[in-house]
Amino acid sequence: MAERGIDEKEEKKSYGSIFLIGSALLVVMSIWAFWDDNITRRPWKGIQYRFYRLDYQKAQAAYDEEQKKLQADANYQALYKKLEEAKSSLEKGELAKKLAGLKSQEDDASVRFKEIDQEIKFIKSEMEELWYEYDHAVQQQRNAKPYLDRIRELEKEQAKLDPVLEAARKKRDALREEIKKIISGTKEVETEMAKLTAERDKWQRVMANVTLKLGPVTFYKIPKIQQASMDEFDRNRFDQPVARVDRCQTCHLAINRAGFEDQPNPFKTHPRREVFLSDNAHAPDKLGCTGCHEGQGVAVNSAKQAHGEVHLWEFPLLRGAKSQSSCTSCHLDVQKFEEYAPLLSEGQRLFEQIGCTGCHLVKGYENIPKIAPSLRKISAKADPSWMVRWIENPHKFRPRTRMPNFELKPEDAVAIAAYVWSSAKEEGDKWLQEHALPAGFREGDANLAARGKTLVETIGCKGCHGFADGEFSTPVGKGKDLVPNLKDISAKTGAQWIYHWIRNPRGYQPDTNMPSLRLSDDEALAITTYLATLGSKGEEITGIQEKLADPENIKRGESLVRKWGCFGCHDIKGMEKESRIGAELTIFGSKTVEELAFGNRTDIAHTWDDWTYHKLKTPRGYATERVEQVMPQFDLADEDIKALRILLGGFRERKVGHRYLADQGLRVQQVVEGRRLMQQYNCVGCHEIEKRGGFVRKYYENPASAPPPLNGEGEKVQSNWFYNFLKAPIPLRPWLQIRMPTFGFSDEHATQLVNYFNGLSKVEQPFVYIDDKKISPENLEAARQLTSPEYFNCFSCHVRGGKNPEGPPEGWAPDLAMARQRLSPNWILKWLKDPQKIQPGTKMPSFYPGGPDNILGGKDDRQIEAMRDYLLTLGGGAPAVAAAVAADTAKAKPAKR
């Protein structure tokens, strides 16, 4: 056998076991491959199954609960019985038989109808063909008559069939109608039932949503990546628009579903989802999650990867409040969202108000004016020894001051003071010569001081300044005051400066934010006397005058002023051309850890968050032997540091695609710009605006004696009036002791403020034209009655054209004769309808609903409109206008003829 080349032994050898092992291995490998591919490498699948189970169980429980409720509901039971009965009667018994008979008849009738219909359609097609042949024959001048004859024949046939078709249709429809009538009873019950069980059925749908049905078997759906894709959201390194894709909702399956608030993540519902995730906010199916929360949106292999908390990924997840940093990527106006992004709003206010922009340039914050007083005439104002001590460490004298501590050596403080002093001396001396202290001033006059104190407490000084320990009006963050506390003012300055400053602040510093309270000389003297009693002059530094005049000191001081950047906040003569000394922060939030200098510090974690926190906490903490740090110590509260950090985190190198940006139009820009101005002038010290502020109100037991809130002021007043009022305020509520000060707004600033309030109220049309011709005499007469003592007695409280009502002034209300010039006619309607809604707690009571029945048909709306019309005529001259109009029309009539 072997010679034939066949090895019998080999032929008979069995490889079965090898094949067996091989195939077993293949099976194992296949299973392993499947396992690895589907489970080990796709942990999200397990997570989705977990969620389906959770969702199903919750829905099941809710379903059972609803079902139990329904079972206990007699209404449901009755309906259920009725439905069952109706159904069974349609299935068996007399009615069922009848229905079956009707149905078969309807079938027949239907067939019959279709047959005839078909026949007619054939005739019609044949006619179409014949008409074509006929036209063709006529055009070719052939004999066309046979065609026409055949057409006539067919017409006759159709005419015969038409009524038959109609009869067949009628028969079929009648049968259908009859069937419908029999079934309709059940249909109605079914609709009613569906209404009753809607809540239960909803849960059934939820269960159906996470399961698949295959015949009798039900199993959970097959997991699937859930991905949101936002075209042109980002820009790549080549500045080309690219899509952003995130798959966060592969695991965060209940992020936009109510009912999972108490679940641990990833199945937790987003906090306040009805606001944040609503369709007109950030619908997660369209906008995904990473737009606000960052992370590595496309990763699904592990939570750590997906959250971007891995080495070298530049955008780690922003959890909780930290996501507020992202708002600025798309929203220009963030303080509007104070309620939703409180830290960001607070951070922005801090950033704008504590002077960060004096040293740091940031896009969007370039035009914030210097926040501190001008030092051009400082020699006329400050006590020199005080000034040196203040420069050395301002927090020692006033812990809540915004001025930071530069931690200067005493001799450096002297040098800086010397430079500033010498630069101001000439102008300061001139001002002092021109502004002598009035002869009537007697230091320490108790009576005058007492009067001054009363004035300070009543006319509005406390809207901005504190006068005792811990007293303040407008806080900046937690730890700072917007306006200085004057409890030790005598240590800083003297009566001469105070007197002229409070009488006319702009006479000393033309661009100051301090307004004039239109003080009389007597009032100014009284307040000066009072302020002079607050605190006392500190110890004089020996030889201070010589030190300040020392050229060596002045020279050294100049370079120190440049080094520390004093001109970032103060206007200093000779330093007008200096620019900001700090680093630009426009893209500070995008800095990676590698770009941040931690100096030699090893005691803190090397993250952006930690670096920023400690930089704000101890600004010079990263200094080393070789590298000096110049940022001064602000002594910020921890909360304030955190708020600032949220804002800084949003200073990113990021260009979000246009279509994703929130409104950035002119109106929004006006609001942002106007709000900044409003805060700069501290309007919120006295007035509540955008539901914030009105800090002076805490001093008033009776809210009617405090300045009015200005929420919605844009909608309330006419722009022209508002502008004029801002330029030159007049007392609107003469009974108030507190005064609206004169700020001396420039035309530009007054316009910006009006635009701000109009923007907040979304005023489309800032002008008002009152057409007296359109005011009907009927309305005027009705309103005269309504406002009379017989009815609403409006002038029991309201001043009318300067005529005051009875009783003490604190019971009075604004002059209604101003309405024509001042109020927006539409606002008057709203106000009369429900004043409490516009201004909760107002003294103005609601007169509606419930106007008198006998005027204007008892219709509330008509009465309100009539009173509005009437108020608009009170503004002096209106009746005369009406009369003139009447005369005009009288004259015009004959001419027309």
Next chain:
Amino acid sequence: MNMMRSLFVAAAILTLPASGMAQYAAGDVKDGGTISGTVKFKGTAPAPKKLDVGKDKEVCAKTPKMDQSLVVNNGNIANAVVTITDIKKGKKIELKKVTLDQHGCEYKPHVLAFPAGSSVEILNPDGILHNIHSYSKVNSAFNIAQPKFKKSMQQKIEKPEAFEIKCDVHGWMSGWLVSTANPYFAVTDNSGSFKLTDVPAGAYTVEVWHEKLGKSTQKVTVKAKEDAKANFELAGK
């Protein structure tokens, strides 16, 4: 001083409803006892002040108006409200019609107590404009005009709370509405005395509240068909 007083009153307003919010189950009370006593002023009461009626004098100034915010007769305090704060079970709450009259530009009664859920009928027989401005915090605040032609109005008070009402037309007018969580309440009369009836036997916390003097509590044990005494003394601030 003024500030302190208003703070105290504010605190009293805020805490009164909270203490009265305990769940209450109504039912029949058999062999109930009573709680009675007087509320006295500690020290010498300040002399009553005359109110300045500066408006609508022909209607409002017919009789001289006295400040009703602290009425003390021979050391007994009127217009104090006595309640049981921690009663869980007791007699049924009867929502009777309660009436507040503004006759002569003065709230009568000065303190009106009733169970929460009652409707207050507000009368204006004066023939001039009044308005009822509530300084309520738990119930939503209201400020409704009552012109001459509206002789009567209804206002439902849903939640337990003691709050001031004022008239902005006549600044001197001030009164208090006290709505309670249970039917055990009484307003002291001119002799400073009060009586709570049909109280099931048990130990309770009885509280007295006064608009100016704040409140004070004491533990009282009631036995079936017997009268338990609870005398209070409130000090001026």
